[in-house]
Amino acid sequence: MEHGRVQGGFAAHVSRPSLLSPFVDRLARHSRLSPEAEHALLNLPANIRQVERGACLIADGQRASESRVVLSGFLYRQRLTGSGAREILSVHVPGEIVDLHNSFLNVADHNVEALTRATVAIVPRDALDRAATCYADVARSLLVETLVDGSILMEWLLNASRRSARQRLAHLLCELALRLEAAGLGERARYRIPMSQEELADCLGLTHVHINRLLRLFEGKGLIARDGRDLTIAAWEPLAEEGDFDPLYLHLGQAEAPGL
Amino acid sequence: MEHGRVQGGFAAHVSRPSLLSPFVDRLARHSRLSPEAEHALLNLPANIRQVERGACLIADGQRASESRVVLSGFLYRQRLTGSGAREILSVHVPGEIVDLHNSFLNVADHNVEALTRATVAIVPRDALDRAATCYADVARSLLVETLVDGSILMEWLLNASRRSARQRLAHLLCELALRLEAAGLGERARYRIPMSQEELADCLGLTHVHINRLLRLFEGKGLIARDGRDLTIAAWEPLAEEGDFDPLYLHLGQAEAPGL
DNA sequence: CGGGGGTTTGAGTGAGCTCAACTATCGTGG
DNA sequence: CCACGATAGTTGAGCTCACTCAAACCCCCG
Numbered sequence: 261m262e263h264g265r266v267q268g269g270f271a272a273h274v275s276r277p278s279l280l281s282p283f284v285d286r287l288a289r290h291s292r293l294s295p296e297a298e299h300a301l302l303n304l305p306a307n308i309r310q311v312e313r314g315a316c317l318i319a320d321g322q323r324a325s326e327s328r329v330v331l332s333g334f335l336y337r338q339r340l341t342g343s344g345a346r347e348i349l350s351v352h353v354p355g356e357i358v359d360l361h362n363s364f365l366n367v368a369d370h371n372v373e374a375l376t377r378a379t380v381a382i383v384p385r386d387a388l389d390r391a392a393t394c395y396a397d398v399a400r401s402l403l404v405e406t407l408v409d410g411s412i413l414m415e416w417l418l419n420a421s422r423r424s425a426r427q428r429l430a431h432l433l434c435e436l437a438l439r440l441e442a443a444g445l446g447e448r449a450r451y452r453i454p455m456s457q458e459e460l461a462d463c464l465g466l467t468h469v470h471i472n473r474l475l476r477l478f479e480g481k482g483l484i485a486r487d488g489r490d491l492t493i494a495a496w497e498p499l500a501e502e503g504d505f506d507p508l509y510l511h512l513g514q515a516e517a518p519g520l
Numbered sequence: 521m522e523h524g525r526v527q528g529g530f531a532a533h534v535s536r537p538s539l540l541s542p543f544v545d546r547l548a549r550h551s552r553l554s555p556e557a558e559h560a561l562l563n564l565p566a567n568i569r570q571v572e573r574g575a576c577l578i579a580d581g582q583r584a585s586e587s588r589v590v591l592s593g594f595l596y597r598q599r600l601t602g603s604g605a606r607e608i609l610s611v612h613v614p615g616e617i618v619d620l621h622n623s624f625l626n627v628a629d630h631n632v633e634a635l636t637r638a639t640v641a642i643v644p645r646d647a648l649d650r651a652a653t654c655y656a657d658v659a660r661s662l663l664v665e666t667l668v669d670g671s672i673l674m675e676w677l678l679n680a681s682r683r684s685a686r687q688r689l690a691h692l693l694c695e696l697a698l699r700l701e702a703a704g705l706g707e708r709a710r711y712r713i714p715m716s717q718e719e720l721a722d723c724l725g726l727t728h729v730h731i732n733r734l735l736r737l738f739e740g741k742g743l744i745a746r747d748g749r750d751l752t753i754a755a756w757e758p759l760a761e762e763g764d765f766d767p768l769y770l771h772l773g774q775a776e777a778p779g780l
Numbered sequence: 781c782g783g784g785g786g787t788t789t790g791a792g793t794g795a796g797c798t799c800a801a802c803t804a805t806c807g808t809g810g
Numbered sequence: 811c812c813a814c815g816a817t818a819g820t821t822g823a824g825c826t827c828a829c830t831c832a833a834a835c836c837c838c839c840g
Contacts, residue, residue, distance in 0.1 A: 290625075321768075337674070339674065339675075339678045341678065341682050341683055341687075341764055342764040343764070345682040345683075346682070347677065347678045347681045347682045349674045349677055349678070360663070360667055361667050361670060361671055364663065364664055364667055365550075365664070365667055365668065365671065365771050367768065369671050369674070369675075369768050369769045369771075370671075370674060392656060392659070392660050392663070393656050393657070393660060394656060395656060396652060396653050396654060396655060396656040396658075396659050397653070398656075399652070399656050399659035399660040399663055400652050400653060400659040402663055403620070403624065403652070403659055403662055403663040403666060404624055404625070406663060406666045406667060406670060407620055407621050407624055407625055407666060408625065409670060410621060410666060410669060410670045410673060411621055411625065411629050411630075413670060413673040413674060413677060414597070414599065414609045414629070414630060414673060415599075415629075416677055417607065417609055417673060417676055417677045417680060418599045418601065418607045418609070420677060420680040420681040420725065421607045421680040421724070421725025422601050422605040422606070422607045422725055423601055423605075424795080424796095425795075425796065427601075456817085456818060456819085457818075457819065457820095458818075458819095464681070465680065465681025465682055466796075466797090467796075467797060467798080468818085468819085469796090469797080469798085469799095469820085469821090470795090470796055470797075472819065472820060472821085473796095473820090473821085475819095476820080476821095488805090504601055504602040504603070508581075508627065508629050509629045511625055511629075684827080684828095685827075685828065716785085716786060716787090717786075717787065717788095718785095718786075718787095726828075726829090727828075727829060727830080728786085728787085729787095729788085729789090729828090729829080729830085729831095730827090730828060730829075732787060732788060732789085733788085733789085733828095735787095736788080736789095748837095
């Protein structure tokens with residue numbers, strides 16, 4: 261698989277630089293965009309903000325009047341059970357839009373928080389909605405993004421429900437490798453895990469104690485090597501095997517409809 | 521919460537009857553549709569088919585050239601792990617469209633099968649795509665449907681990851697109650713569970729043995745009563761409590777943007 | 781009346797949890 | 811420059827929830 265952001269998808273039309281271009285490039289990877297739609301997206305009003313690690317951008321139950329595009333760093337979605345257990349529902353890399361749920365569905369049903377220090381573009385819901393209402397390609401490309409997001413959610417659900425702790429962790433390490441690589445933030449064989457062992461545990465429905473034991477197990481088997489959070493995947497195939505990992509669900513490799 | 525399909529959403533414009541009207545009604549519950557968009561949706565080419573319980577409508581890895589609208593009965597999505605364990609990823613009631621994922625993303629990453637005997641309308645992908653490309657409201661309403669679908673997936677992920685078996689089952693029984701009620705297929709206090717205990721287990725990442733024990737436990741506590749698959753929820757509040765259930769994530773109650 | 785899917789029950793096991801302590805690392809202020 | 815506190819990682823010991831395996835039982839349907 262090639263590096264870089266636009267891999268075989270529909271090339272974005274050249275246009276004056278915009279802070280939102282990583283986002284538009286990402287949309288263009290899966291969807292064709294008419295020049296007008298692309299222009300509308302690039303010129304969406306966007307407020308740039310730096311947020312610190314741990315910052316809560318929107319909380320469960322609030323009404324969201326804006327969506328966020330990740331420009332650098334990582335965001336995540338989370339929900340808490342009544343007894344306070346946390347589940348991280350998804351992790352978002354630069355270029356992704358977060359919070360279509362919360363803004364199009366009127367009331368937030370989960371939190372969005374910063375996994376690391378991050379810069380985000382804040383796009384007012386109304387402007388995004390107007391663009392989606394005026395340009396079918398805008399709505400359609402957001403639909404496709406949301407479908408990819410849903411595919412990843414399904415895989416995470418399968419993981420949590422039916423795979424062992426070992427499989428889950430190996431699977432997540434593989435997924436992060438490919439997604440970070442696709443976002444231009446490392447190579448699949450070597451990257452920095454963007455979170456603590458506690459947060460890994462909350463992605464997987466496990467405890468940080470168990471995550472730790474599993475990481476050491478993988479080290480012992482020679483599958484990975486670690487230096488702090490810097491991870492080297494020493495043996496990709498065996499790790500993918502261990503994690504029952506098949507990257508199809510990430511929909512990274514090809515454009516939406518090559519034959520169309 | 522009121523019964524019926526159109527609860528406070530945007531009323532569908534009257535139009536000549538179409539087999540797809542339950543689907544369009546459902547879209548109209550969350551999204552406003554221009555008359556042209558509505559007309560395009562109602563007149564989508566649709567092939568009606570009866571399928572038997574257990575029928576596989578599309579399998580993981582295939583290329584999908586069509587989507588399906590449930591007209592009666594129930595469909596579900598499923599994925600298998602490498603070792604053959606099954607996870608049911610979602611259950612679909614009449615009016616819902618299944619397989620936007622598989623058709624807009626070009627290659628199926630999960631199976632769609634029939635939970636019960638069902639009638640489905642088969643809509644060619646190209647026609648749906650054309651409607652979504654021509655009418656922004658079509659793409660936008662599919663986006664909103666997909667967002668709701670994603671919210672349910674997130675809740676299922678939270679369930680599988682962070683709730684006990686008891687909570688998971690109680691939660692699912694409450695969810696089914698409300699979704700069946702909203703689809704006009706029963707009342708929340710009394711409905712027919714549309715699946716076997718084995719299938720319940722596969723929705724929840726549990727075993728059928730354990731599901732059975734939990735059902736009997738709930739009976740013993742007076743939370744539910746059963747006659748075969750006919751379920752009576754004898755005590756809604758305590759069951760919802762037991763399952764840590766808050767229906768917000770279903771987005772049943774209100775239209776997308778009452779204040780807009 | 782026989783077969784097969786679904787349900788029910790029992791007994792024993794183990795993966796991952798809990799609780800608890802200790803160590804390492806890193807930023808900060810004295 | 812070092813002491814300090816806080817956050818993150820590591821390890822041990824014991825426990826429990828849900829699993830596995832196995833066997834009845836039930837009931838519908840052909």
